[in-house]
Amino acid sequence: MFYAKKTLNHIDMDVLTSNLEEIEIQLLLEGIYQYYGFDFRNYARSSLKRRIRKILTAEDLEHISALQDRILHNPDCFKRFLLSVTVNVTSMFRDPSFFLAFRHKVVPLLRTYPYVRLWHAGCSEGQEVYSMAILLQEEGLYDRCRIYATDTNELVLKHAKKAIYPLELMQQYTQLYQQAGGKHSFSEYYTAAYGSAILRSSLKDNIIFSQHNLATDRSFNEFHVIVCRNVLIYFNPTLQKQVHQLFHDSLCMFGILALGKQESLRLSPFQTEYEPIAKSEKIYRRLS
Amino acid sequence: MKPQLIVMGASLGGLIALSQLLQRLGPAFNIPIAIVQHRHRDSKDSVIDFLQRSTSLKVKEVEDQDKITNGWVYLAPANYHLLVEPGYFALSVDEPVSFARPSIDVLFESAAEVYGPATIGIILTGANHDGATGAVALKARGGTVIVQDPATAESAVMPEAVLTRNAADWIMPVPQIAEWLNRFSV
Ligand SMILES: C[S@@+](CC[C@H](N)C(=O)[O-])C[C@H]1O[C@@H](n2cnc3c(N)ncnc32)[C@H](O)[C@@H]1O
Numbered sequence: 001m002f003y004a005k006k007t008l009n010h011i012d013m014d015v016l017t018s019n020l021e022e023i024e025i026q027l028l029l030e031g032i033y034q035y036y037g038f039d040f041r042n043y044a045r046s047s048l049k050r051r052i053r054k055i056l057t058a059e060d061l062e063h064i065s066a067l068q069d070r071i072l073h074n075p076d077c078f079k080r081f082l083l084s085v086t087v088n089v090t091s092m093f094r095d096p097s098f099f100l101a102f103r104h105k106v107v108p109l110l111r112t113y114p115y116v117r118l119w120h121a122g123c124s125e126g127q128e129v130y131s132m133a134i135l136l137q138e139e140g141l142y143d144r145c146r147i148y149a150t151d152t153n154e155l156v157l158k159h160a161k162k163a164i165y166p167l168e169l170m171q172q173y174t175q176l177y178q179q180a181g182g183k184h185s186f187s188e189y190y191t192a193a194y195g196s197a198i199l200r201s202s203l204k205d206n207i208i209f210s211q212h213n214l215a216t217d218r219s220f221n222e223f224h225v226i227v228c229r230n231v232l233i234y235f236n237p238t239l240q241k242q243v244h245q246l247f248h249d250s251l252c253m254f255g256i257l258a259l260g261k262q263e264s265l266r267l268s269p270f271q272t273e274y275e276p277i278a279k280s281e282k283i284y285r286r287l288s
Numbered sequence: 289m290k291p292q293l294i295v296m297g298a299s300l301g302g303l304i305a306l307s308q309l310l311q312r313l314g315p316a317f318n319i320p321i322a323i324v325q326h327r328h329r330d331s332k333d334s335v336i337d338f339l340q341r342s343t344s345l346k347v348k349e350v351e352d353q354d355k356i357t358n359g360w361v362y363l364a365p366a367n368y369h370l371l372v373e374p375g376y377f378a379l380s381v382d383e384p385v386s387f388a389r390p391s392i393d394v395l396f397e398s399a400a401e402v403y404g405p406a407t408i409g410i411i412l413t414g415a416n417h418d419g420a421t422g423a424v425a426l427k428a429r430g431g432t433v434i435v436q437d438p439a440t441a442e443s444a445v446m447p448e449a450v451l452t453r454n455a456a457d458w459i460m461p462v463p464q465i466a467e468w469l470n471r472f473s474v
Contacts, residue, residue, distance in 0.1 A: 046371035046398040047380040089381045233352045233368075233379045240353070262351050262365050262379050 024064035025052060031068055036078055039215040040085065042239035051085050086153045087234065090124040092131045095261050096179035099135055101278035103181050106256055107139045110224065116145045119223045119250065121214055122231030123149040126160025132227070133203040138183045142206060148221065150212035157209050163199040170197050214243050219250040226251055229260035244268040257284045291319050291472055292406040293356060293372065295399045297392030299326040299414025301442025303335065305462050306412065307342035310361065312466030315344045317473045318358040324390045327366055336363060352379045364390035371398040388418045396422025405430030410465060412436045414446030423455035434458040434465055
């Protein structure tokens with residue numbers, strides 16, 4: 001409900017321009033959705049706005065409506081938009097206490113299944129997925145697992161499939177791996193070459209990477225485990241609810257749902273459908 | 289106008305300053321407070337416990353979608369930006385801003401956009417410039433900016449950065465800031 005009232009000269013120009021920006025953002029997102037099919041309309045506005053402004057600066061444009069023009073008429077510009085608007089910051093064994101809890105609380109449950117399907121939604125450049133693969137290998141479970149790793153952003157998926165990361169990150173990853181309860185030496189999992197660390201290829205064996213958009217795509221299988229960390233924080237309450245519905249529909253009975261450290265089921269309508277398994281690590285189990 | 293949200297930023301020396309401030313707020317203080325305190329990524333509960341000991345208000349680390357409620361003091365979690373949406377908080381793991389995550393600028397700018405003139409921003413002690421840009425943005429949206437008197441700050445750099453940008457409405461030592469805030473909560 002943003003409109004400039006008649007008494008323009010009495011209007012606080014700061015408030016007015018902020019409303020105009022809001023309108024421009026809505027138009028931009030609507031245009032992108034209608035033309036390219038990517039739906040950012042229900043992303044959390046505060047952080048989305050920051051990123052759009054950053055893109056505006058990078059594209060050297062003044063107004064969001066000019067950015068809209070460029071994005072709609074220039075697919076390369078849209079690609080750049082996509083890359084900077086989805087936040088791909090990730091790490092191996094991010095929040096090691098999560099992986100530790102997964103090892104102790106979830107792995108024993110998974111041992112009772114002959115076959116385990118996991119879904120990493122919003123897997124970014126793959127570090128989280130390979131961390132899980134390492135954990136499952138060490139627990140002797142990997143052979144009967146299949147991991148579906150999805151993201152909306154094809155560029156990060158391409159990166160993820162390669163499993164090559166900057167060598168200088170390995171020191172930090174090694175520390176996190178140890179804190180996560182790693183059983184071996186982390187250096188066993190990669191080969192160093194030309195400033196890069198190439199992950200052991202056996203880790204890739206049971207991982208399938210594919211594009212999937214949580215905002216617009218449907219459930220595509222039934223899973224024993226869904227891991228979706230630091231993705232829902234980018235969605236507004238409406239979209240979060242919708243995605244929780246999707247997860248609920250995609251989990252088998254007693255399936256495990258793992259969220260990010262500062263995310264929770266607390267405000268979702270599905271709160272009563274799950275029980276916490278490791279509450280502070282945001283690991284839940286579907287009740288029925 | 290009664291303020292609807294108080295945002296605070298602190299860095300080096302901030303925990304002491306924050307606890308001194310919270311300690312002096314009335315027990316029925318009823319404006320929500322959101323804090324970014326720069327800290328090491330692994331520290332967690334100890335900070336909450338420390339601040340909780342200084343106040344009868346409830347102190348918590350923000351989880352995504354937490355409602356902004358009177359009587360609460362909200363602390364940005366380590367390694368996440370804290371942002372304000374209408375009536376609730378959001379988090380992000382976007383890149384650090386001026387080397388900081390959480391960033392004071394990010395909190396102040398998003399609070400300014402949502403609550404505008406109903407926002408009070410407070411910059412306490414710190415050894416970097418985080419918060420200065422946020423304070424400018426807050427002032428531009430009609431909010432009120434208070435800066436800890438640099439002479440009383442463990443590190444004067446952060447308060448002074450705000451003063452240099454001409455973004456402060458008030459300069460006060462911590463006890464006086466608390467007194468000033470208490471007037472709104474009767
Ligand atoms: C901050 S990363 C989280 C990566 C990893 N899960 C972690 O916690 O380290 C967020 C990821 O969510 C993806 N994402 C954003 N919107 C999405 C959507 N609608 N559907 C699927 N993935 C999405 C982004 O492309 C990005 O790779």
